[in-house]
Amino acid sequence: MTQTADPSRPQPATLNDVARLAGVSIATASKALNGRSQVRAETRQRVIEAAERLSFRPNQLARGLLAGRTGTVGLLTSDLEGRFSIPILMGAEDAFGAGEVAVFLCDARGDSIREQHHVRALLGRRVDGLIVVGSRTDPRPSLGRELAVPVVYAYAPSDDPADLSIVPDNVDAGRMAVGHLLACGRTRIAHITGDPGYLAARERAEGARAALADAGLRLVGEPRFGAWSEGWGRASTALLLDQQPDVDAVLCGSDQIARGVMDVLRERGLRVPEDVSVMGFDNWQVLTSGSRPHLTSVDMNLEQVGRAAAQALFGAIGGATRSGVEALPCRVVIRGSTAPLS
Amino acid sequence: MTQTADPSRPQPATLNDVARLAGVSIATASKALNGRSQVRAETRQRVIEAAERLSFRPNQLARGLLAGRTGTVGLLTSDLEGRFSIPILMGAEDAFGAGEVAVFLCDARGDSIREQHHVRALLGRRVDGLIVVGSRTDPRPSLGRELAVPVVYAYAPSDDPADLSIVPDNVDAGRMAVGHLLACGRTRIAHITGDPGYLAARERAEGARAALADAGLRLVGEPRFGAWSEGWGRASTALLLDQQPDVDAVLCGSDQIARGVMDVLRERGLRVPEDVSVMGFDNWQVLTSGSRPHLTSVDMNLEQVGRAAAQALFGAIGGATRSGVEALPCRVVIRGSTAPLS
DNA sequence: TAACTTTCTGAAAGCCTTTTCGGTTCACCG
DNA sequence: CGGTGAACCGAAAAGGCTTTCAGAAAGTTA
Numbered sequence: 001m002t003q004t005a006d007p008s009r010p011q012p013a014t015l016n017d018v019a020r021l022a023g024v025s026i027a028t029a030s031k032a033l034n035g036r037s038q039v040r041a042e043t044r045q046r047v048i049e050a051a052e053r054l055s056f057r058p059n060q061l062a063r064g065l066l067a068g069r070t071g072t073v074g075l076l077t078s079d080l081e082g083r084f085s086i087p088i089l090m091g092a093e094d095a096f097g098a099g100e101v102a103v104f105l106c107d108a109r110g111d112s113i114r115e116q117h118h119v120r121a122l123l124g125r126r127v128d129g130l131i132v133v134g135s136r137t138d139p140r141p142s143l144g145r146e147l148a149v150p151v152v153y154a155y156a157p158s159d160d161p162a163d164l165s166i167v168p169d170n171v172d173a174g175r176m177a178v179g180h181l182l183a184c185g186r187t188r189i190a191h192i193t194g195d196p197g198y199l200a201a202r203e204r205a206e207g208a209r210a211a212l213a214d215a216g217l218r219l220v221g222e223p224r225f226g227a228w229s230e231g232w233g234r235a236s237t238a239l240l241l242d243q244q245p246d247v248d249a250v251l252c253g254s255d256q257i258a259r260g261v262m263d264v265l266r267e268r269g270l271r272v273p274e275d276v277s278v279m280g281f282d283n284w285q286v287l288t289s290g291s292r293p294h295l296t297s298v299d300m301n302l303e304q305v306g307r308a309a310a311q312a313l314f315g316a317i318g319g320a321t322r323s324g325v326e327a328l329p330c331r332v333v334i335r336g337s338t339a340p341l342s
Numbered sequence: 343m344t345q346t347a348d349p350s351r352p353q354p355a356t357l358n359d360v361a362r363l364a365g366v367s368i369a370t371a372s373k374a375l376n377g378r379s380q381v382r383a384e385t386r387q388r389v390i391e392a393a394e395r396l397s398f399r400p401n402q403l404a405r406g407l408l409a410g411r412t413g414t415v416g417l418l419t420s421d422l423e424g425r426f427s428i429p430i431l432m433g434a435e436d437a438f439g440a441g442e443v444a445v446f447l448c449d450a451r452g453d454s455i456r457e458q459h460h461v462r463a464l465l466g467r468r469v470d471g472l473i474v475v476g477s478r479t480d481p482r483p484s485l486g487r488e489l490a491v492p493v494v495y496a497y498a499p500s501d502d503p504a505d506l507s508i509v510p511d512n513v514d515a516g517r518m519a520v521g522h523l524l525a526c527g528r529t530r531i532a533h534i535t536g537d538p539g540y541l542a543a544r545e546r547a548e549g550a551r552a553a554l555a556d557a558g559l560r561l562v563g564e565p566r567f568g569a570w571s572e573g574w575g576r577a578s579t580a581l582l583l584d585q586q587p588d589v590d591a592v593l594c595g596s597d598q599i600a601r602g603v604m605d606v607l608r609e610r611g612l613r614v615p616e617d618v619s620v621m622g623f624d625n626w627q628v629l630t631s632g633s634r635p636h637l638t639s640v641d642m643n644l645e646q647v648g649r650a651a652a653q654a655l656f657g658a659i660g661g662a663t664r665s666g667v668e669a670l671p672c673r674v675v676i677r678g679s680t681a682p683l684s
Numbered sequence: 685t686a687a688c689t690t691t692c693t694g695a696a697a698g699c700c701t702t703t704t705c706g707g708t709t710c711a712c713c714g
Numbered sequence: 715c716g717g718t719g720a721a722c723c724g725a726a727a728a729g730g731c732t733t734t735c736a737g738a739a740a741g742t743t744a
Contacts, residue, residue, distance in 0.1 A: 009491070014699090024723075063702075086423075102467060126354070357730065403730075408731055
């Protein structure tokens with residue numbers, strides 16, 4: 001029988017041990033260690049040394065029990081696999097980790113039953129707040145208003161406007177992308193993008209169209225919705241070149257699509273960026289820096305989304321409630337695949 | 343002044359509330375809810391209903407304080423960014439999440455100071471154990487033997503053999519990869535791989551060489567160490583074809599390298615897989631399924647590494663200590679880029 | 685009816701820390 | 715030398731839960 005009490009593993013020291021070793025009461029020890037002013041300097045020193053000797057770490061459980069705040073938050077993601085969750089998670093972890101907050105990570109695998117389960121478990125652990133990270137920008141069901149702790153939604157906004165959601169501004173991103181291509185002197189711009197079931201795809205297309213309209217231009221053909229894959233990029237580029245051989249720029253809905261587009265352009269003997277400039281979306285480094293030339297792409301600043309969500313949650317824990325959907329700007333990262341017309 | 347006590351947010355119910363509502367003592371309520379046998383069925387029912395009504399969730403802090411076990415573990419990663427940490431983290435989260443264990447996520451950013459800081463914070467929170475996830479397979483400094491809780495190292499083994507480490511078997515992976523190419527009838531196999539500073543690169547090369555030796559063969563040329571990038575794949579393939587034009591298979595140290603290799607092969611008019619079979623490493627889906635043809639690759643089963651680490655930690659918490667480095671097998675995922683010689 | 689089980693219930697201790705508040709000590713002043 | 719205030723210290727409560735143990739209630743047997 002394996003016992004849980006491993007005799008070789010010493011129990012961590014308690015405040016009691018420290019107090020005894022220093023020859024003071026528990027209360028004094030606590031005050032000494034927490035910088036309270038009711039302690040003589042000499043006594044404080046003795047206590048601190050005792051704590052050092054026992055490598056005492058105050059038990060956060062007890063502290064949390066007493067304070068009513070645990071200094072923990074739950075990070076509820078719907079798919080760790082997805083590459084969008086990770087940077088957000090990093091940003092949040094970063095914003096919290098700097099302070100004295102620890103993060104519980106839960107992956108619901110896109111299953112709402114499991115999500116419910118995790119929420120309950122987190123509430124049982126008395127987290128001070130919750131960040132819900134989605135894997136796409138389409139609105140998702142709210143966790144509800146009755147929760148005992150504040151909640152902030154990141155990337156995927158809540159469908160309840162009373163909740164606070166932090167998302168990247170994909171419409172504006174579409175505008176910015178086209179803006180860059182226009183600044184390069186391109187006027188015959190096509191848009192090849194992914195699954196039209198994704199709000200992100202539709203919003204980017206909308207932004208692109210709006211920016212062109214502002215310049216008195218239109219897309220070359222309709223936006224070509226399809227899949228978020230290199231294969232779709234290749235297939236639709238072939239079609240595009242047949243139908244609109246005079247295109248001078250392609251804005252792609254993802255870096256994967258852009259890779260496919262560039263491959264076919266090269267095969268057809270077109271030069272990137274001279275003949276056709278190509279732009280991707282997501283700024284996924286493995287794709288942007290593997291291509292020839294390196295791929296200009298729109299970065300959604302996801303880490304910042306995560307950080308903003310964490311800060312908003314921090315504020316909400318402090319009582320400063322916000323609500324609605326807050327859209328953060330994206331940014332264009334210029335590399336070799338776009339250049340001014342010569 | 344924003345106050346922390348938000349009057350609109352109801353305090354969660356305590357066992358006391360439940361007991362009062364059910365008209366029993368706290369003790370009885372506790373026993374009723376925890377399935378202890380000292381309670382009449384009718385009383386138990388009343389308590390359960392009361393708990394339901396108040397949507398009572400026992401405070402895990404208080405429970406943990408009492409039990410000496412918190413039901414939490416720390417997951418210490420050195421770089422969330424890196425794509426190797428994530429699947430491991432998923433596997434671990436999976437193995438734990440199924441039970442009643444919650445996971446604290448900490449990212450040390452490859453900084454050992456920050457790592458120390460996180461370890462202390464986690465110990466202060468009285469985690470029951472720690473999983474340390476590395477970003478490369480080279481051994482890393484142990485956290486030490488004096489820790490109050492068990493530790494399991496995943497992917498990056500500890501340099502102290504007294505610790506338990508779970509890693510993928512890269513030597514064997516090299517053997518398996520070459521085994522597959524040999525099974526395809528390939529005999530003139532080249533190896534293009536990444537930074538020789540990485541143990542993974544050296545081990546895979548070693549395994550490949552060993553498998554060839556077993557078959558009475560040798561690599562075509564020396565292993566070509568370089569960088570883990572498409573660019574290196576392209577550059578070294580050009581060189582390879584100049585020096586060894588009769589090569590009939592290329593084993594690559596990563597999927598990125600493989601993509602570069604395939605691009606140059608295609609440009610030189612060589613057919614994949616007919617003329618030259620190409621194999622990658624890591625089975626990174628965005629790369630393997632974007633290429634033409636889809637890329638055969640070695641998967642390190644990282645999720646399983648994570649799961650195994652979690653299970654080992656679970657065992658260690660229960661007192662079943664293991665130690666040493668345990669290497670888990672990888673697997674070859676066959677796609678279109680490798681095929682038998684016709 | 686007395687004595688004895690059996691079954692259920694509740695008071696209280698304990699986990700570890702922080703904080704309040706009353707008590708002790710001591711220097712200093714009138 | 716009694717009194718005052720400051721400086722320091724410790725007892726105790728609180729926070730929510732589990733568990734032990736003693737006691738109450740109900741049922742059984744002689």
